[in-house]
Amino acid sequence: MNGPIENKFRLETPNQHTQLKPPSSLTEFADSGVISRNTPISSIDEKNSNHSHDNSDDQSITTEVQYLSNIRKPKLQYKKWAENMQYSNCLVTYLDHPSAIFIQLIQDAERFQLMHQDMNRHYMDNLNMFSNISIHAFNIGDFCVAYSTRYFEFFRARILNIDQTKKQYLIIYVDFGNSEWVHSKGIRPLHPQFAELEVQGTPVTLSHTLPKKDLKTGTIEWDTSAGRQCTRKLRRLLIKPHGEPFLFVIVRFLSNERWWPLPFVDIKVDGQDLAEILHRDGLARLTRNNKDLRMIYPNFGNYQNEHLIFGSLSSERLESMR
Numbered sequence: 001m002n003g004p005i006e007n008k009f010r011l012e013t014p015n016q017h018t019q020l021k022p023p024s025s026l027t028e029f030a031d032s033g034v035i036s037r038n039t040p041i042s043s044i045d046e047k048n049s050n051h052s053h054d055n056s057d058d059q060s061i062t063t064e065v066q067y068l069s070n071i072r073k074p075k076l077q078y079k080k081w082a083e084n085m086q087y088s089n090c091l092v093t094y095l096d097h098p099s100a101i102f103i104q105l106i107q108d109a110e111r112f113q114l115m116h117q118d119m120n121r122h123y124m125d126n127l128n129m130f131s132n133i134s135i136h137a138f139n140i141g142d143f144c145v146a147y148s149t150r151y152f153e154f155f156r157a158r159i160l161n162i163d164q165t166k167k168q169y170l171i172i173y174v175d176f177g178n179s180e181w182v183h184s185k186g187i188r189p190l191h192p193q194f195a196e197l198e199v200q201g202t203p204v205t206l207s208h209t210l211p212k213k214d215l216k217t218g219t220i221e222w223d224t225s226a227g228r229q230c231t232r233k234l235r236r237l238l239i240k241p242h243g244e245p246f247l248f249v250i251v252r253f254l255s256n257e258r259w260w261p262l263p264f265v266d267i268k269v270d271g272q273d274l275a276e277i278l279h280r281d282g283l284a285r286l287t288r289n290n291k292d293l294r295m296i297y298p299n300f301g302n303y304q305n306e307h308l309i310f311g312s313l314s315s316e317r318l319e320s321m322r
Helices: 002-009 063-070 106-125 225-238 274-280 292-296 304-310 315-321
Strands: 085-097 100-105 143-148 153-163 168-173 179-183 187-189 202-206 209-211 249-253 264-269 284-286
Touching: 085 106, 085 225, 100 106, 100 249, 100 264, 106 143, 106 153, 143 168, 153 179, 153 304, 209 225, 209 274, 209 292, 225 274, 264 274, 274 284
Parallel strands: 202 264
Antiparallel strands: 085 100, 085 249, 100 202, 143 153, 143 187, 153 168, 168 179, 209 284, 249 264
C-alpha cells in the first residue's frame, strides 16, 4: 500500500501531483432545497440504535459485534475558521453546487498524509478484524473507516443512513465531501489514534452568488436545468479528473452568519474571482447581500442529514435525537 498512497499524497510543488477523490457521490436535493444524500430506505430521523429484528438476524450478531459494542467510538472534530482570513493553495475536493463546496487547506496536508498512510497500514494489517459485523453495530452519525473499492484504500467516514435489508451504510468521506453506499463488510470502527487530526473537508458557500431563474420553470434554485449547468461548469473548472494535476485556489473566509450554516467565502482561480466568472458566463447572478440566499433557501441547514454532512450538529444533540 505504500506506493499508491505516497503517489497520491506526496507534497510537491503546486500543480505537480495527482488528486485523490473518493467515489462518485449519490447526492440529490432534499426538502430544504439545497443538499442531501440519497436516503431511500431508512429515515434519517429514525431511532436506529436498537432496531428490532427477528431471530434469524440475531445469528449475525457475533462475538466480534458484541466486542464492538463495548469499545469506545471516537468522534472527529470539525475545523472552525476565523473570519477575514485568506488561505492560498486550497483544493476543492467536491461540490454539490455553489452554496455547498468542500475544500481542503494545504496547511495540514503533511499530517493528513502521514495519518492516512498509518491508517491504511493498520487496517490492511488487520484486514479480517471486524470484517463481518452486523448492520446493527453502527448508528447514524457514527464516525468510522470505510473501504473504497475504487481506490482500494480506507478513508475516514461518517454514517448518514442505514439500509438494513441490503446491509449497507450510506457514508460521507469526511475529509473530501463525497458519499456512497458501502456494504457493512467494508466498514470498520475508527481507531482513536486516527481521530486526532481534525476533519479535513470544510464545507463553504460561495459568497455573493445566487442561482439564475430557470427559463423553463421560472424557479430560482440550484436544482433546475440552469442551476445544474452552473454546477457542472464549476466541477469542470475546479475538480480535475483523477491523475491530472491539482488546481489550487485562493480562499478568503468572510463571515460566519447565524442564519446560514456554512461560512461564506470568496474563491479566486488563477487570479480571477469565481463569482465573477460564473456571472460573466451567464451561469449565476451576483448579489451584494448574501442574505438573499436565505430568502431562496429558508430551511437550509435545518435538517439532521445536513447537520451530519456539514458537521454542524453537536454530539450531544445528536445523541438526544436517537
